Amino acid sequence: MNSFGDIIRKAREEKGLFLRQVAAEMEIDQAIISKFERGDRKPTKEQVLKFAKFYKLDKEELLVAWLSDKVAYDLQDENLADKVLKAAEQKIKYKKK
């Protein structure tokens, strides 16, 4: 289960790019990209999509990685995680209709 950071780091390394280069092309400070890759900071949705486009990654997959990072982070020190996820699932289902 890859996190957003893992995915974009791998993508960058596969293309043999330096942070500096990605930063210049994407117009995002390299410090921030470094933090994204390490999971220190959460990107915005727009940034996620920007990365998907830049690295030509599957948009949906990257969004799922990013959102699930966030959810997992919110629940990280809750031993109620299972129950919460099930309850959330119900609530989302209900909202849809």
Added chain:
Amino acid sequence: MNSFGDIIRKAREEKGLFLRQVAAEMEIDQAIISKFERGDRKPTKEQVLKFAKFYKLDKEELLVAWLSDKVAYDLQDENLADKVLKAAEQKIKYKKK
């Protein structure tokens, strides 16, 4: 699937209390409690526990309601919700060990 607000409103009504009274005893502004009950505002974890104690509700149940409200809210306009929840589950499992 009850939300946090539903639960504490029901608890208050069952005890026949007014917002004013709860607010005074809990030392939380009644406007805020009103908003909690209506789901307009999200309480902090400390407040959730305070409500559990005050109304003598099951702590865990109330936390689950509150956290799942939050998760459902974050994912409300994502049609990837299912995938996200599954991915989050994996990530949490992984973190635990």
Added chain:
DNA sequence: ATGTGTTTTGACAAAACTGGTCAAAAGTAA
């Protein structure tokens, strides 16, 4: 309709949190 009480709403300020910038520190390899 008026009066008495409750609940909801919205404006406001203070505090907390985010997101970005930059430069220095740390790491890597020659």
Added chain:
DNA sequence: TTACTTTTGACCAGTTTTGTCAAAACACAT
């Protein structure tokens, strides 16, 4: 050491969240 990349942390600005308050809306008697 030198030359380079990556990571860290301090700082600022802008946004979001939180709490306070009073007025508006609501309910329901009389």
